[in-house]
Amino acid sequence: MRSLFFKIFIWFWVAMALIVLVHSLSAMMVFDSGAKGFVGGQLAMHGVAVAEIYELRGKDQANEYLKLLERNTRTRAGLFDDSGNRLAGSELTDDARASLQDAIATGNDSFRQTAKTDYLAKWLERPNAKRLIIVSESGRPTGVRLPFMPGIWYVQFIAVFFTAGALCYGLARYFTAPLVKLRQATRQLAAGNLSARVEAGNRRRDELADLGRDFDEMAERIQSLMDAQQRLLHDISHELRSPLTRLNIALELARESDGEEARWALERIAREADRLNDLINQLLTLSRLESRASSQANEAIDLKRLVEEIVFDADFEAHSRNRAVRLIAASDCAISGNQQLLHSAIENVVRNAVTYTTQDTVVEVALRCETTGENHTSSHAIITVLDKGQGVPQAALADIFRPFYRVADARDRESGGTGLGLSISQRAVEFHGGRVKATNAPNAGLLVEISLPLAKGAK
Numbered sequence: 001m002r003s004l005f006f007k008i009f010i011w012f013w014v015a016m017a018l019i020v021l022v023h024s025l026s027a028m029m030v031f032d033s034g035a036k037g038f039v040g041g042q043l044a045m046h047g048v049a050v051a052e053i054y055e056l057r058g059k060d061q062a063n064e065y066l067k068l069l070e071r072n073t074r075t076r077a078g079l080f081d082d083s084g085n086r087l088a089g090s091e092l093t094d095d096a097r098a099s100l101q102d103a104i105a106t107g108n109d110s111f112r113q114t115a116k117t118d119y120l121a122k123w124l125e126r127p128n129a130k131r132l133i134i135v136s137e138s139g140r141p142t143g144v145r146l147p148f149m150p151g152i153w154y155v156q157f158i159a160v161f162f163t164a165g166a167l168c169y170g171l172a173r174y175f176t177a178p179l180v181k182l183r184q185a186t187r188q189l190a191a192g193n194l195s196a197r198v199e200a201g202n203r204r205r206d207e208l209a210d211l212g213r214d215f216d217e218m219a220e221r222i223q224s225l226m227d228a229q230q231r232l233l234h235d236i237s238h239e240l241r242s243p244l245t246r247l248n249i250a251l252e253l254a255r256e257s258d259g260e261e262a263r264w265a266l267e268r269i270a271r272e273a274d275r276l277n278d279l280i281n282q283l284l285t286l287s288r289l290e291s292r293a294s295s296q297a298n299e300a301i302d303l304k305r306l307v308e309e310i311v312f313d314a315d316f317e318a319h320s321r322n323r324a325v326r327l328i329a330a331s332d333c334a335i336s337g338n339q340q341l342l343h344s345a346i347e348n349v350v351r352n353a354v355t356y357t358t359q360d361t362v363v364e365v366a367l368r369c370e371t372t373g374e375n376h377t378s379s380h381a382i383i384t385v386l387d388k389g390q391g392v393p394q395a396a397l398a399d400i401f402r403p404f405y406r407v408a409d410a411r412d413r414e415s416g417g418t419g420l421g422l423s424i425s426q427r428a429v430e431f432h433g434g435r436v437k438a439t440n441a442p443n444a445g446l447l448v449e450i451s452l453p454l455a456k457g458a459k
Helices: 004-057 059-073 094-106 153-190 207-256 259-290 303-319 339-356 409-414 421-431
Strands: 075-081 086-089 110-113 117-125 131-139 299-302 324-330 334-337 362-372 378-386 435-440 446-453
Touching: 004 059, 004 075, 004 086, 004 117, 004 131, 004 153, 059 075, 059 086, 075 094, 094 110, 094 117, 094 131, 153 207, 207 259, 259 421, 299 303, 299 339, 303 324, 303 339, 303 362, 303 378, 324 339, 334 339, 334 446, 339 362, 339 378, 339 421, 339 446, 421 435, 421 446
Parallel strands: 324 362
Antiparallel strands: 075 086, 075 131, 110 117, 117 131, 299 334, 362 378, 378 446, 435 446
């Protein structure tokens, strides 16, 4: 029996049937004992009364008392001496007479039961040392002997058995249905169907439903990663194809030319080779960040000094393009992490700003420390980079951190960028527990804000 459904179903069914059976048998025993005691107590009281009436007032008065007892309690009774001779009351049935004979033979009270009637023969001790016997025949109250009544107990047991089976079937289905759906979704996912979901919904609230929802979240994440990987491969192949095409054209021109034209073609080949090398290096960096391969380095970093170095180098390069970079504010902030990755992350953002700021404008960089939270428990270093360019369409603000994404394809290619700089910045910042976001400045230009958690104990 390998099915969890049948295991739950059979075990609960058998357990419930046994519980009902044992409970019914014990209830029957308690009922029998209780009935005997109750009837015996009542009969002893009436027996003493009818014996006194018989002794003091005679047989007729005793018969009247017993008739009144039968009308009020539906109990037929008779008074007998110790030899079994009837002194008062009606004729007995065979079962009642058998009880009387048992009492006389054993010298003790006798109690018998049939499906509908209780029979009791009870000895009465009289003051003159005589012993009398009162014999009763009482109808069994209906609706009391539940759930089993003699004669139809097997019908009731079968009804209880199948009712328990139906309940256990529903219970087993309730427990195993989510597991069956989870198994089917897992098989579909393993077969390559990344859209397979359990779809547990929000109506069911238990551990099995939580398991289904966790599976859906996992599948959603896997599908997202696979889609991103496929998109990245497509973009990589597209980006590699362009410089390779230009390389082939330049190579053909170099073969067919000489002198100045050949030198131009060779320079073009060298430039495209450098671009390919830079693209591959950035792809490797992005791949390491995706796999968290750089998690080994965790060093104390003077962020103010790091930003100053980046601004100095960027300003030097920007002057050749009639642009400038200025550090307008710098607080003392210390963080821990990988200095090389953080240098690359901040530098990419600053270089991107230098690329797209308008000529004869200044890119403004600022660094400040900020404490947030109700108890000032969260401290961050905030780095802002503001250019004076045209900004980015509002709908594309989140996409500029996507690998190979270009706001304007032709213009961005002319800038020489690979479309990976901001992606590397975002991965590096998130790797350090921070975040990066871009917004359009109120007047003009793009404002990129990098938030990094400060080292513990740093201000």
